Amino acid sequence: MDWNSVDDSSFRAHIAEFVRAHCPRELRFPKRRLRLAEVRDWYKALSNAEMLAPAWPARYGGMGLNPSKTLVYLEAMEASGAPRLPDQGIINLGPLLIKHGTEQQRAYYLPRILSAEHIWCQGYSEPNAGSDLASLRTTAVLDGDEYVVNGQKIWTTWAYDATHIFALVRTDAGVAKQAGISFLMLDLAQPGITVRPIETLMGHAEFCEVFFDNARTSKSNLVGEPNQGWTVAKALLGFERIWAGSPRQAQQLLGQLRQYVMQAELQHSATVLDRLTQFEFDVADLQACYARFAVVVGRGEPLGADVSILKVWATETCQRIAEYFVEVAGDLATIQGDVAFAGGTVDVLTPYLDSRSFTIYGGSSEIQRNILAKSVLNLPV
Ligand SMILES: Cc1cc2nc3c(=O)[nH]c(=O)nc-3n(C[C@H](O)[C@H](O)[C@H](O)COP(=O)(O)OP(=O)(O)OC[C@H]3O[C@@H](n4cnc5c(N)ncnc54)[C@H](O)[C@@H]3O)c2cc1C
Structure with missing residues (x-):
């Protein structure tokens, strides 16, 4: 087809x-x-x-x-x-193996991703290496035909359901920090790996800490050349840069706020109407901005550093709407989950709590603003 x-x-x-x-x-x-x-x-x-x-x-x-x-x-x-x-294998590892992997890696891993036999998680962040990822300290040392891995990852989404992890690890500590990093794939089902869930603000164990204590993986599970992991991982930063700026969540949230305002008969308040109108404009701006970058993607051209504006605007618009929803909903916002209201239900607190993380993952708002300042506005940072 x-x-x-x-x-x-x-x-x-x-x-x-x-x-x-x-x-x-x-x-x-x-x-x-x-x-x-x-x-x-x-x-x-x-x-x-x-x-x-x-x-x-x-x-x-x-x-x-x-x-x-x-x-x-x-x-x-x-x-x-x-x-x-749980799509890390589909959206991240698969494309990466197709681009940088060996034919053996592709033949073994890709069908197992498609069949759900292998579920992957992404082990990049560490307790002191998030925005400054290149400071990561988890090490991998070659021992015969295997790498021996020691260290810790954190905020690893879905690790509790995953069978495998792809990780950035330090293979050379004697060079500039980005130069000594390699990209390794590991089976999580081995005695040297412990996965510990972390409960989020929402009360769900969405992500985990992953500990490596002499964990082992064959050297055939290295993707790309040794010490070239930074370049390999950066090749993934393509599509998700526009996807993180999708207007969908902001549109849905604004729809919920609009419906609440009508049901609570707040539309006659000039203050409420003013805020609601401002959000309508903010979401319209977001849609226009997204459409502009979608045209670039549609032409098959690479996105420039200016795409950072999209992530900032999409995620912060969601947060502004969610915060105002809490403000205007009064007591209804004190309970998480569906609350009976106007013959139906409304859930004000969940989107508010959920939206806290939007400006952190995929590059925080501060980091996106640094990129804009440096690469788009040419400011001295
Ligand atoms: C929902 C969610 C899912 C995630 N899933 C994964 C995953 O599957 N795998 C994975 O590896 N990681 C994952 N992460 C981790 C994510 O990549 C990091 O949280 C992110 O990179 C920020 O790093 P940090 O938490 O260490 O914060 P830090 O980097 O310690 O930042 C703390 C604060 O300081 C600010 N800051 C840092 N440096 C600068 C600077 N130079 N200038 C200005 N301000 C700065 C940041 O903006 C932030 O406000 C996830 C995070 C979240 C929230």
Whole structure:
């Protein structure tokens, strides 16, 4: 099937229909990241229909979509409420192996990602290496045909459900910090690895600490050349830079706020109306900004440093709306989860708590502003 030749609206309709037919209603528009056990059947349904890996080439079991169609795929999935899968293997490792891996690595790992036999998590951040990732201290030392890994990762999303981890590790401490890093794949099911969940503000154990105590992996699980891990990992920073700026979450949140304002009959308050109108403009600006970058992606061109504005605007708009929702909802905002209101339910606190993390992951707002200051505005930073 050459999906790229299908027009965008038919393609959107196909995805929407597929979600309706194969993704149970109770899984759609989830308020938290769902566990593997909850989404495994949906993962398999996508895999069986060869619709799991939009951007992988068809010869590796992907849909072979061009960047513009991949964006349409992601938008349509999000608009239909399809839950996010434990997708590090699909969106990060798979494309990386296709670009930098060996034929043996591709032949072994890619089919196992598609079949859900292997679920991957991303082990980059460490307790003192987040924004300054190149300061990471987890070491890997070659011992015969195996690397021996020692250290700790943190904020590893979905590690408790994962079977494998791809990690950045220090293989040479005697050179400039970015130069001594390698990209390694490890099986989590071994005595040298401990995974400990961390409970979030929302009360869910969404991410974990991962401890390596003489953990082992074959040297054939090194991706790229030794000490070239920084370059390999940076090659991943393509698509997610625009995806982090999708207007969808802000649109949904604004819809919920608008509905609440009408139900609570607050639309006659000039103050409320003023704020609501401001948010409408903010979300419209976000949509326009996103559309501008989507055109660049559609042309197959690389995104420039200016895409940082998109992440800042998308995530901070969500936070502003969520904060105002709490302010205007009074007592209703004191309880997490659905609260009875106006013959239905409203959940004010969950989006507020959820939106706290948006400005941290994928490069914090401060880091994005540093990039804009340095690379776009040419300010002396
Ligand atoms: C929901 C969520 C999921 C995540 N999933 C993963 C995952 O799966 N795998 C993974 O490896 N990591 C993951 N992370 C970690 C994420 O990448 C880091 O939290 C992020 O890089 C920030 O690092 P840090 O938490 O160490 O904060 P720090 O880097 O310690 O920053 C603390 C504060 O200082 C500010 N700051 C830092 N440096 C500067 C500077 N130079 N100039 C100005 N301000 C600065 C930051 O903006 C921030 O406000 C996740 C994080 C979240 C919130």
